[in-house]
Amino acid sequence: MHINLREEVKQHNSAKFGIAILLLMLTIALFAPLLASYSPNMQTPFAFEPPSFSHWLGTNHVGQDILSQLLYGARTSLLVGFSVALLATILSATIGASTALIGGLYDRITMRIVDAFIIIPIIVIIILVAAYVKPSLWVLILLLSLLGWQGGARIIRAQALSLKEMGHISAAQSFGASNVYLTFRHILPDLGPILLVEFIYGIRRAIFMEAGLAFLGIADPTTISWGMMMREALDFCYLDVWQWWLLPPGIALSLTILSVTFIGHTLEGALDPRLESEAIA
């Protein structure tokens, strides 16, 4: 399974687009404090201002600068996205690989639990938990990770199982290699591409969930989030303010999700040779 990521990206314009947008968002997130003219939380008496020189996107219902909120919102989305994806992927990889390698009762029991979790609807659980516990940003990240690794574990387990059967594993075993050695030297590197795809899609899921939960009003109200911005804007949709309040976070969110989707799609295409020479654009 020899995949040249650079080649894939070069060939597909969509991937290039995705990477460009993602880099843009990352830059905004990193440099938000420098780029924003105002503190996003600072309330002014000038509410519902249309876009002007001092406020490029106008102000919201409590006079906060929308553009600054937009820039800071990127931080939240990307932070949650990457953290959750990272944690979830690590969990998926560990559990998936270990069940494949160890097998036996451990494998059977764990997989039953994993399958059960896949069936359970996550969003309701999170809402329920949020009703009881005030979720701060980190609790949210933890929760999303704990509820999001199961799908990936299945996929990685399947891949690890097929890798286990490959010749170079048995060869290494015949030299007396331990399971740990096999995992780190042989299996994990070959799992790399799949883990990467899982990671990318995990980012997408997490960004969506975070935005959705913020939209519902469940998330931490002190954290600026695009979802939260949209929710507040929706409350005042009968006023004519939605163009500069509602659209920007929505478009920013959509673009970010889209960029990650494009990258993920290209990587998936690289993994599956049957869909070779596919080009979105």
Next chain:
Amino acid sequence: MLKLENLKVSYAWEEILNGIDLEVKDGESLAIIGESGAGKTTLALSLMRLVNGNVKGKIFFNGLELLSLSEEAMRGLRGNQIALAPQNANNTLNPVYTILDQVAEPVLEHQSKNRREAREQASGLLSDLGIPKSRFSAYPHQLSGGEQQRVLIAMALANQPKLLILDEPVSSLDAPARAEVIELLKAISQDRSLIVMTHDISTAAKLADNIAIIYSGRIVELGLMGEVLSRPRHPYTRGLIRSYPDMSTGKDLQGIKGVMNRSVSGCPFHPRCTQAIEICREKIPPLMLIQGRYIACHRGGIIPLLSTKNLTKHFGSLLAVDSVNITIEGAETLALVGESGSGKTTLAKLIMGLAKPTEGEVYLEDSRVNNRGKDFYHQVQMIFQNPGESLSHRLSALELVREPLDIQEIGTKEERNSKARQVLREVELPETEAFLSKYPHQLSGGEMQRVAIARALVLDPRLLIADEPTAFLDSSLQAKILKLLLNLQEQRGLSLLFITHDIAVARKISDRIAVMKDGRIVEQGPAKSIITTPVHAYARKLSQAASSLSFEVKEP
């Protein structure tokens, strides 16, 4: 009814068919034989215009030029007047529909029947092909390979096609199923034209009256089945038949040296051909009618290497050789079988020029041989019965093998030595200094005979006359020497005139046998015929008296 003119099919990377000319008349059957990769399936598909590549040339079907038809018109012909039963692999039948539905489909498409009528017709077809009614609503994966093949054939027959194309119809079946399906196909082929693509010669022989051999995208031989199989005229065809195991062959299997390579200029077969000449490398030979057979070969097919005409020798009043006419072809073994005193050795000597004939001529490649000089001996060499006598006891093994080169003054001393070593390698003798410096009396019988063969080979002859070469060897050694000779024939294209009294040995090594008695050739022909159905009384006697390992086991 079907005529192909210079059909060329190529894909982006390769030319698969390079100018195919064929003709099939109404009711005729043609088998197309070739190795895998030769282009059989591409040919089958291009007849239906189902190839995805670049197609040039013309295909005439009942007057219509298929390549210039619109896709709609072509579609109207497919599964209708021209039908294909494709090779049965996994998933050649759609897994989600019953076989009855799939057979009814072409009926629905091309005839104006309703669903019920179409299914009725399909039922009839399936029954005719031997599928029981209970299986009609089965799905493909529930059927055996033989049943699946029958379904594919039923599908092809649905609309009574005028031309039926079969791509490897029985290759995926085991022997009993194979026999049944072949019987079926023979019955079907009565009312229509049939083209069968296969790599299996015996299937082709049973199904078709005509045969075309395809090699690397070109037809190399075309003719009547019986004639081509019993006397192939193209070196490739002969090689193919020789490599084919069947119950009636006696001669051991031989391969064709080399492998098929498409990017070859000139005749596509020339790198593997043992009679290739300069022009073969440069120009592609056209398929031409030569003596009743279509052959694509610059040399007109397998060349006659050596022939004798009315060769006669009197020793005083004794008629040793009486009007002998034999021909030895390139890369072929002719066994000359007869008892001692029949004149075999004399004949050999006559050919070699070691005795002068009273009458008659010897021809080497169609030119009469008058004086035998270096050129002749370059091409014809001989090995004798008793290696102990034919090898000078004064020369070492290396010197013995090198002698012909020394005599003919070919090359430098080093070159001669290395050539000598090379042939010693070919006859599977060691190259060690110790061996090379041995004298004949230090060698075993088998080693001596091998040295003799090596010596005969060092001039790269095209014909080797072997006079009872294994007479002084025990059977294990005899077997090895025979194998060696066959190997040399395969690799070098060496022709053999093998003289023996033992018809059983002749059987294992010869393509053709000439039976000699009292100086005359009483019968000659393909080895298979001479051995299984000898005509002349003497030949029959020889055959019966031949060594046989079969005997009755007596019950206790």
Next chain:
Amino acid sequence: MFSIRNLALYLIAMFIILTLNFLLPRMMPGDPLMAIYGEEALVQMTPALKAELVERFALDQPWWQQFAAYLSTLFTGDLGYSYYYNAPALEVILGRLPWTLLLVGTTLIISTFGGIILGIESGWRRSSLQDKSLLTGLMVLGGFPDFFLGILLLIGFGVTWAIFPLAGAITPYSGFTGAALVLDVLHHLFLPVTALILCHVGASYLLTRNTMVTVLKEPYMLTARAKGLSNLVMRYRHAGRNALLPVITRTGIQLGRMITGVLFVEIVFAYPGLGYLTYEALLARDYPVLQGVLLIVAVFVLIANFLVDLSYSKIDPRIRYAH
């Protein structure tokens, strides 16, 4: 093809959910009764009622007895009482369920059907302009979160050009019946369903298209072509039918997930389904309803999965008749 393995799976899933429902309120600091019923509810209760509830839930007993008590109340169909809606929680939830089902059902049917057709056509003409633009277009659509699309549609067609209503499933107090009622329902249904379809059609499309690409390479496609079948027949009857399998499977799985998947859209359009109920209950801290929703949704998902398992074999004869 009912299997013991799947049954065990469902039981484990239910168990996890029940445990969660059980543990959450009881792990909160303070009065467990308050955690179960919510602060506001408690204020309205009489001491006698409180005592009775304590006994029913065995709140002063050890853990396992509490769990047993919890389970037994569930079996009697008692999911608690919603103070906010002033009715048993089960009743409230079941009342909202049909609207969610309407939303989910319509969306699934149209988006799956549309996705399949588009996928077949796209896969057939792979790499053509049509294929590429569909692929790009639908992927872009899929990037939009469903609630954003919903909001855009709402603002566009609801607010700016007031063609469609802004909220609800039916016009309140209208007293429509028969055909007029149906039209009214459809009128209210249109925007939310459109938002959902736009979001979800991409997945079915992509799956169908990719499966088509693989299927078109199979030998039976050549066989079909050799029979002289028309393009339409080959595309749908032969290739399409085989390409269906993964999509139908996925749709079955989606059936369960969509119940909660429509949550955001319901909220945007104030559509009175389970999602909107959850939202309201969250705002009102109506714990019985929240827990009840989780339970009912879980049960529903499990039933849906079960039905999908059953219908698996109908679709693929290879599974039905596997030797």
